[in-house]
Amino acid sequence: MATEAKRLPGSLRNNPALDLWIGIETDGTVTVRSGKIEIGQGLKTAAMQVAAEELDVNLSRVRIKTADTGETADENVTSGSRSMEVSATALRFAAAECRGIMLKMAAEKLGVPVESLSVEDGAIRSSESNQQVTYWDLMGGRKFGRDATAAFPPKPPQAHRVVGTRVPRVDLPAKVFGAPAFIEDLRLPGMLHGRIVRPRHQGAALKSVDTAAAEKIPGVVKVLRDGDFLGVVAETEIAAIRARDALATNARWSAGEPLPDEDHLFEWMMSQDTVEYGCVDGVHTDEPPPDTEPPADAKATLEQIYAKPFILHGTMGPSCAVAEWKGGKLIVHTQSQGVFPLRRALKNVFRMEEDDIRCIHMEGAGVYGHSGADDVALDAALLSRAVDGRPVRIQWMRDDEHCWEPFGTAMVTKVRASLGPDNRVADWRFDVWSNHHGNRPKPKSTESGLLAARMIENGLPPQSLGPAKDAEAGEHRNAWPGYDFPQINVAKHFIKAHPFRCSSLRGLGAFANVFAIEQMMDELAHAAGEDPVTFRLAHMSDPRARFALEAARDAIGWGKADKVPGRGHGIAYARYKNTAAYCAVAVDVEVNEETGAITVLRAACAGDAGEAIAPDGIANQLEGGVIQSVSWTLKERVRFTPGEITSVDWESYPILTFREAPEVETVVLNRPGEKFLGVGEASQGPTAAAIANAVFAAIGVRLRELPFTPERVRKMIQEARRG
Amino acid sequence: MSEQFKLTINGKSHTVSADADTPLLYVLRNDVGLVSPKYGCGQEQCGACNVLIDGEKAFSCSVSVKDAAGKQVTTLEGLGTPEQPHPIQAAFIAEQAAQCGYCTSGLIIATKALLDKNPNPDMDAIRVGLQDNLCRCGAHSRVFRAVRRAARELAG
Structure with missing residues (x-):
């Protein structure tokens, strides 16, 4: 059986x-x-x-x-x-x-x-x-x-x-006509409102708090301090928010470990103690690869470093949950992406039977990975327990989400590639440095992936972090190039020190890895004196991969770029996870050399997700991935000083606006009868590389460090012009 | 100190009891039961809470209930219904112009404010009209199509 x-x-x-x-x-x-x-x-x-x-x-x-x-x-x-x-x-x-x-x-x-x-x-x-x-x-x-x-x-x-x-889409009418559609809109009889107070350094501990001012606010039902966990419950949402402000003013936190210098983050990462791993034919190995020399007959060998900072999931709606206790049983309404793993994690914190917990999913704002959704569920359960089990709704405030969502980890990649005498890649060496990616709540009962678990008395320590060993997991995702290269070595350097709690963010390692691989492919094409599309095709034997690349090429009108100074086309391709959807992205960009501002004027994206159940759903995912990636690429970086996180809102962590967003044309390559291939994260990596490649086509300057902010671009242009 | 305020919301009169400085957002969502305006940032940075006040786009997270009293407040619920959708709502559905939909209410309100002033906006005007609203899913390109479609429909 x-x-x-x-x-x-x-x-x-x-x-x-x-x-x-x-x-x-x-x-x-x-x-x-x-x-x-x-x-x-x-x-x-x-x-x-x-x-x-x-x-x-x-x-x-x-x-x-x-x-x-x-x-x-x-x-x-x-x-x-x-x-x-x-x-x-x-x-x-x-x-x-x-x-x-x-x-x-x-x-x-x-x-x-x-x-x-x-x-x-x-x-x-x-x-x-x-x-x-x-x-x-x-x-x-x-x-x-x-x-x-x-x-x-x-x-x-x-x-x-x-x-x-x-x-x-069946879920859209409620959202377009204003019917309750989200967990934020849930109202239970007798429901109270909660808020949490947290410091702006993830390692700070609560030294003292004067709760008197908060407790005096009309409507406040309970101030809960449990170890480093500080929260408030009130009859109304606004009273909870006012009380949170009062508590924050009167709370004293210890200084956490100094954070790295944000302007030298990548040097810091490459100088840290690491656990060394390798990868053979795309599969994880505990043995790091051997150091090799470029082939003796190499026509050219290029070596470059590409880097991506810590970035935010940055959900539009800060994390929300409603929890209540009834006769010793816990019911949590949650936007968690994994209600069963959340139930196991809650069971461990409360040391109760799994059957006595029910986690019911409700839609929340998009989160693109592991946000604070699980954490706020525990927050709400703790506050509800403190008010005799009455239903408590918490929505984190904007700065809670910015400072306490698990970040998408920074990554550094170093690529060394050699062209043989035939102008084809003869040797490829790829090194990646990374903190942890996958950090969703795991079932182990002696530690916890939920934030408040480490803060409360008699709680659980944070779950241990290690490198991803599954195929295409974590920093490994798309580290293996999807091209026909005769010799490939991939080394993974897992950084032991982690200044921030990180977890899964759309695409995991694929974003930084594809950004690096696809920019190096462009650099190699130029070294070979070949068109970047032709050069790629010469290393691609999978017809579906070729078809996707050609479809994006045709959609952008490749080779027909306006011969205007400062304008250029760029293209990039990857098969997500090397096993899921095929995706190519081409962009048309304009660079203002004086201000350093990059505008993505237009993007074309071709995706093959196997058999398309909902072609417009696929198009929407591809399109959304492109635009989100334009935002990551041009604008995003978590900012911090040694003492605290300073990206606390949309002004200190700007994202792409409607003023800056490109129009995206999508080509869905339907393959009836073929296996469904995951497509939701496929377009992110190619987009970033396509933009970098287009900037090079436009002004002859290579941008290898994300994000491409005007200040940084201006500096790179000046450096390039000085030679 | 709780006070009584008379609000006109979507053409209907409501009396609510709240502190004078309570942001309109919480009054709408928790006292009046209109949940379309969303909390996103509380600082006029994202537009998820957008409503119309006397026809002008406003951030309900930052307008106090006292300042909204006596004025005409319009939320998404006041535009149309599934049976009789407002052309902007119909256009957002026709273009499937959303992913998660959390920012959709604010975007439809911002579009209404834009088209009321400029029934035939070019792309630059559309971009400026929506520049105070953020979308994280990347539905921008679809939203542009929806706004253009709505403008066409409204022009007849």
């Missing part, structure tokens, strides 16, 4: 019960369940499309429920662009099987062979009789009560009527 279960596709493997996925309700609707969540990526709509397709019901009959520890499959975390691959695949097979089971039931009931049956909008008809029966009559509100076998093959792609079509 165990070996059979192993063969089940996608998330059915660990969650085979059909009832976890599909419910045939008595009111003529179908309930689809997914353990993954909607984060603006269109998951709900795509999951509904897949189920409607396989069941042959109209989309209007389909309802969806997502991640709830009381109801859905445990699909761990919604991350890594894997929802279509694992959850939609599971749903596809589960729905096909449910349809098959119901056809058998119908055949028996109608006394006709199964082969004579067809389904239209849930009504089963036989070509051999005039009778018909519906799913809803057949099931009569019963459950399937059995595990999936995957013995019912899904439809062939040519039979698809719903999958692959542009269906309006």
Whole structure:
């Protein structure tokens, strides 16, 4: 049995019960369940499309429920662009099987062979009789009560009527008409409002606090100090905010360890103690690679350093949760991307039974990885416990989110590449320095990934951090180049000291790694005297990769750049994780040499995500990734002094505005019948490199350090002009 | 010190009891039950809380309930309904101009303020009209398309 279960596709493997996925309700609707969540990526709509397709019901009959520890499959975390691959695949097979089971039931009931049956909008008809029966009559509100076998093959792609079509997102109307749509909008009877007070250095401890001023504010119900954890609960949200201000004014924190010099961050990173690892054929190895010399007959050898600072997820809506305790049981309404892992983490902190905790997902603002969503859930649970279990809603304030969300780690890469006599890459050496990426709450009971756990008395220490060893995880992601090079060495240097808590941010290491690889490819093309597209194609044997690159090239009008000084085209490509979506991005930029300001005038993005369930959803992800990456590339860097984080709002941590955003053209390369490939994080890395390459095309200056702020660009131009 | 304030919101009169300096945002969300304006920064930096006050775009996180009293406040809920959408709302749906949607309310309000003043904005005017609103998901390109579509629809 165990070996059979192993063969089940996608998330059915660990969650085979059909009832976890599909419910045939008595009111003529179908309930689809997914353990993954909607984060603006269109998951709900795509999951509904897949189920409607396989069941042959109209989309209007389909309802969806997502991640709830009381109801859905445990699909761990919604991350890594894997929802279509694992959850939609599971749903596809589960729905096909449910349809098959119901056809058998119908055949028996109608006394006709199964082969004579067809389904239209849930009504089963036989070509051999005039009778018909519906799913809803057949099931009569019963459950399937059995595990999936995957013995019912899904439809062939040519039979698809719903999958692959542009269906309006089901979650949008509420957001466009102002209906409650987000966790922020949840109001429970008797609900109180909480706020947390935290310092601006992540290692500071609470020395003392005078709570009198806060407690005097009308409406304040409770000030809670538990170790270094300081929070307040009030009848109204504004009273909680005022009390938070009063507490912050009267709290004294110890100085934490001095932070590195932000202007010499990359030198600091490369000089730290590291754990050394390697990578062979894309797979992690504990042995670092050997030091090698460039080939003796190399025509040219280039060596460059490319770097990316700490950046923020920077959600528009600071983290929010509502928690309540009822009869010793904890209920948390959460925007966490992993309700089951959150439940395990809460169990460890409160030292209680997992079954006594329910984590129910509600949509929040987009977070693009691991934000403060899990942390605020524990904050709310702690404050609720302090007010006899009454429901407490917390939304972090803007500076809480900026200073305390787990950052996306800074990374430094060093690439040494040699061209052989044939102008093709003969040797490739890639070194990457990084702090930790994946730091979501893990199940270990003696430590905790939740922030407040380390702050409270009798809490748990922070979870230990180590290098990512899984394929394409952490700093490893896309460190291995996706080109046909005869010799590749990749070395990973995991930095032991970590000035900040970091965790998964969209693309993980892929952003910095692709930025480096794709800029080096451009530099090599120029050294070889070849067009950057032609040069890349000469190292690409995968036809789908070539097709994506050519599609982006054609969409931007490559080679037809205005021959205007300061204007240029740039292009870059990567296959996300080397196993997921193929993506190429081309940009048209303008550089103002006097001010140093870079404007991305236009971007074109071509993506191949295998079979497209929701083509517009794919386009939206690619497009959003491009624009977010323009922001990271041109503007973003977490600022700090030795004593504190100084990026505390949108003025001290500016992001791309509507004034600066390019228009993006997207080409979705649909491959019916091919495997779903994760696409949500595919366009970020190529965009950054494409911009750098376009700047070089425009003004002949290489920008290898992110972000490309006007001051920095001006300085680089001056240095280049001085020669 | 709680005081009574009379507010006109989406054409309807409301009396609320709040401290005079309470930002309108919290009154709308928690006392009146209109949740479309969102808290994003509390400092007029992101526009997630945008509403119209006497037809002008305003940051409800920074306008006190006292200052809003006696004026006409319009939130997203006051524009249209799924059955009878405002052309701007219809355009945002037609262009699928959002990802997470947290900034959408503020963007639709900002678009309303823009098109009320300039029914036929060029790209520069659209960019300036939306420059006080942030979007983190990168829906900008779609939002541009939605604003252009709304302008066309409104022009008939």
